[in-house]
Every structure is written in structure tokens, then in C-alpha cells.
Amino acid sequence: MSTSLLPPPQLSVVTDNRNESPHDDTDVIAEIKRLKKERGATILAHYYQEGEIQELADVTGDSLKLARAATQVDSPVIAFCGVHFMAETAKMLNPSKKVLLPDLQAGCSLSDSCPADKLWRYQEMLRENGRKFQTVTYINSSAAVKALSDWIVTSGNAEQIVRKVPEEYEILFVPDQHLGRYLSEVTGRKMILWPGSCMVHEIFSVQDLIAMKKKFPQGKAIAHPECPQNILEHSDFIGGTEAMIRYVGGYAEPTDFIVATEANMLWQLASKHPRHRYHPVPGITCACNKCPHMARNTLEKLRDCLRDLTPEITWQPEFDKAKEVLERSLLRD
Numbered sequence: 342m343s344t345s346l347l348p349p350p351q352l353s354v355v356t357d358n359r360n361e362s363p364h365d366d367t368d369v370i371a372e373i374k375r376l377k378k379e380r381g382a383t384i385l386a387h388y389y390q391e392g393e394i395q396e397l398a399d400v401t402g403d404s405l406k407l408a409r410a411a412t413q414v415d416s417p418v419i420a421f422c423g424v425h426f427m428a429e430t431a432k433m434l435n436p437s438k439k440v441l442l443p444d445l446q447a448g449c450s451l452s453d454s455c456p457a458d459k460l461w462r463y464q465e466m467l468r469e470n471g472r473k474f475q476t477v478t479y480i481n482s483s484a485a486v487k488a489l490s491d492w493i494v495t496s497g498n499a500e501q502i503v504r505k506v507p508e509e510y511e512i513l514f515v516p517d518q519h520l521g522r523y524l525s526e527v528t529g530r531k532m533i534l535w536p537g538s539c540m541v542h543e544i545f546s547v548q549d550l551i552a553m554k555k556k557f558p559q560g561k562a563i564a565h566p567e568c569p570q571n572i573l574e575h576s577d578f579i580g581g582t583e584a585m586i587r588y589v590g591g592y593a594e595p596t597d598f599i600v601a602t603e604a605n606m607l608w609q610l611a612s613k614h615p616r617h618r619y620h621p622v623p624g625i626t627c628a629c630n631k632c633p634h635m636a637r638n639t640l641e642k643l644r645d646c647l648r649d650l651t652p653e654i655t656w657q658p659e660f661d662k663a664k665e666v667l668e669r670s671l672l673r674d
């Protein structure tokens with residue numbers, strides 16, 4: 342399938358901040374439980390958060406599940422353990438709720454790779470050239486980028502939405518080039534790909550994946566579609582985090598799964614389907630594959646935000662338009 346790639350934008354990366362002082366988790370966890378009750382808060386946590394945070398959450402999930410769960414919440418406060426664009430999404434879908442993010446600096450390299458002003462200029466250039474297109478945007482993007490989009494997708498519903506785009510339109514897919522390329526292959530739709538990528542999924546080592554497949558010849562390799570093509574082509578299953586959980590759940594006998602996604606996902610897989618063995622594919626430069634942005638949220642910061650009711654995601658002018666696109670894309674079948 343032919344696709345075209347834009348010139349690379351500048352990436353801005355938020356640095357890791359995991360140097361917390363030693364603490365007694367038991368006390369902090371007890372405080373979080375007490376504050377959660379006092380504040381009438383619901384804790385939503387992404388699968389890429391540390392297991393200790395996922396354990397405290399009322400709902401754990403991928404972006405789509407959490408976005409939908411956010412619309413069902415009846416408590417006045419949502420503490421969102423994830424990254425900034427996810428908390429923004431929760432706020433847009435729940436304007437009347439107080440949405441807290443334990444660390445406001447918890448960003449996303451993928452979202453940062455597509456600044457709204459750059460996207461707007463590129464769309465203008467396409468329009469001036471008479472191109473008829475719709476912009477399909479991965480949920481890992483800022484509200485300002487969502488406001489410039491026709492559709493928002495997650496890895497869970499992307500294929501379904503791409504198939505909805507009328508054939509007479511080209512698709513400008515932003516910001517994840519790897520997910521876009523994968524979708525182009527499975528749907529047969531030609532796409533213009535924005536050259537963004539996730540710093541975590543980008544660095545899996547294909548040599549290590551091949552070596553692990555040799556070590557576990559009966560095992561199954563499962564990969565997130567944010568991974569580059571060389572990882573996907575060596576995988577037995579490609580899917581978002583919810584799809585991965587369903588896939589491994591389909592194996593009745595204990596099985597070795599070689600997993601190419603953020604390392605905390607293994608905690609979620611093991612807690613849902615403990616009969617299997619899970620082996621993370623290491624990265625080229627480091628063995629952990631943990632997202633440094635997600636790791637900015639700690640138990641202490643979760644406690645502090647419930648105690649102080651800050652940092653909070655406040656309503657921004659671009660949320661109105663972004664909310665409309667979000668609701669059309671994620672909440673209606």
C-alpha cells in the first residue's frame with residue numbers, strides 16, 4: 342500500500358523524574374484510600390502506570406476504555422493516572438467534573454511530535470493544492486490537534502473509523518506513522534502519514550525479539566501497532582492493549598507470550614490471566630521499556646493531588662471543537 346511521509350517535525354521530550362526519596366508505600370496507600378473517599382474521587386489509571394497505581398484504581402484501561410469510563414463517572418472528582426492528553430480527554434467528556442492529573446508535566450512524545458500550528462499549516466497547504474482529505478487523528482494528541490481533526494481514533498477503534506471515511510477523501514493520518522502504516526495495510530486505504538512515533542514503542546530490538554522467539558518456540562509474540570513495521574512483521578498478534586488482554590485470554594493452556602509494548606502492561610496481563618508467562622521484548626538501548634512520561638505519576642503525587650485538588654485540567658477554548666470530534670468518534674457506533 343502506498344503511503345507518503347511528511348518531513349520530520351522537532352520532537353520535544355519531557356525528561357524522566359523518578360528520583361523519589363524512599364517511602365513507606367503502606368502509609369501512602371492508606372492516605373490515598375482515605376482522601377479518595379473524602380473527596381468523592383474516582384481514580385482512572387492507564388495500563389502503562391505502575392502496578393501499585395493500577396491496583397488503587399476504580400477503572401484501569403487503554404485510552405478508549407478510560408475515555409468511555411470517564412463519561413460514566415458520577416463522582417465530582419476524577420484523578421486521572423495517565424498522561425496529559427488523556428486527562429484532557431477526560432475533562433472534555435466531563436466538563437462539570439474536576440479532573441486532576443498527579444503530574445501536569447506527564448506528556449507524550451507522540452503527542453509532542455505533532456504541534457497544532459504545524460498541522461494547521463500542512464492542512465492549509467493540502468487545501469491550497471486542491472487535495473480533498475479528512476484528518477484522522479490518533480487519540481495521543483493535544484486538544485488543539487483534535488480540534489483540527491475530522492476523526493479521533495484509538496488503537497481499539499482505528500480500523501473501524503478508517504473504514505468509515507468515504508473513499509473520495511484521502512486520509513491524513515496523524516501523529517503515529519507506524520499505526521498509520523499498519524492501518525493502511527489492513528484497510529487498503531492510501532494515507533498521508535505524519536512522521537510521529539512513540540519513544541517507547543519505537544525502540545524495541547528486532548534482534549532480541551527474534552532471539553526470544555527462538556528461546557520460546559511454542560510462544561506467541563504480541564505487539565502494539567505503535568511498534569515499527571520490523572517488529573510487527575515478526576509478531577503473531579498485533580493489537581492495542583485491550584485486544585492483547587482478549588487475545589491471551591483465548592489461550593486456555595499456560596503459554597509463553599513475548600510482549601512488545603510498555604512494560605507495565607505485563608502487570609495487567611498477569612493480573613487478568615495469571616496462568617501464562619509473559620516476557621517483555623527489551624529495547625535497543627535499555628531493557629525496561631517503561632514510558633518516562635507515565636512514570637512521572639507516583640503514589641506520592643497521587644496522594645498530593647487528592648489532598649490539594651491540584652494540578653487540575655481546566656477548560657481551554659479549543660476543547661469545545663475537540664469535544665465535538667471526540668464524541669462523534671468515540672461515543673457513537
Ligand code: SF4
Nearest residue numbers: 449450451539541632
Ligand atoms: S508510551 Fe508512548 S504513546 Fe504512550 S504516553 Fe508514553 S510516549 Fe506517549
